[in-house]
């Protein structure tokens with residue numbers, strides 16, 4: 239079949255001697271000697287504004303390519319892949335939840351959840367193994383994430399922020415990618431809803447065995463993770479004094 243099966247990994251994510259400088263900048267945004275995430279591990283990444291959190295997630299996703307060092311994801315060194323193969327590898331193996339959710343307003347809720355299966359034969363196949371058909375699997379995820387069937391016919395633009403966020407989480411989880419990456423997914427929610435969302439996300443990740451890399455400013459969420467990383471302490475390029 240024509241999809242990129244993962245090589246067997248020593249660590250789910252392994253970063254060594256990473257240096258990344260954004261185009262046009264004279265100072266690196268990332269300088270990390272070593273960072274590893276184990277299979278199924280839930281890691282909380284915090285750090286002040288400008289400490290490189292989003293840049294790190296972009297590097298893990300192969301969206302940007304470091305000028306030096308190496309990132310292996312599921313045993314695959316990302317720098318050896320062409321841009322097109324990196325894109326495919328990302329959609330096959332990593333579910334992203336962005337701060338702004340990036341839901342497509344012209345698609346139904348179910349079709350938003352199923353989007354990764356449109357781009358990835360690997361995710362589609364894995365989703366198929368989970369249920370009778372893809373729609374049933376998407377619906378099952380929405381129910382697990384507390385999004386009631388009465389809402390499924392609504393345009394995504396008519397959902398609350400918390401509901402949109404749960405659709406985005408279901409989309410990241412469909413087809414059981416090995417890694418879920420979440421960039422400040424709770425920043426628009428009040429404290430109770432943040433905790434509830436994290437409950438659901440962690441439960442689903444535990445069930446699928448996915449590693450979770452969760453970026454947040456909110457230290458109240460930190461204790462619920464296997465490991466906490468203060469990025470400004472390990473990112474030697476970080477200049478948080480410049481933070482807004």
Ligand SMILES: Nc1ncnc2c1ncn2[C@@H]1O[C@H](COP(=O)(O)OP(=O)(O)OP(=O)(O)O)[C@@H](O)[C@H]1O
Pocket residue numbers: 260261263267285286287288289290291292293294
């Ligand atoms: N597209 C870009 N082009 C140039 N510089 C960038 C770009 N994106 C980020 N940077 C710079 O890289 C550094 C790290 O930014 P990054 O967005 O990764 O930080 P962050 O920790 O995610 O911040 P925040 O918490 O504010 O989202 C900052 O100095 C920022 O100005």
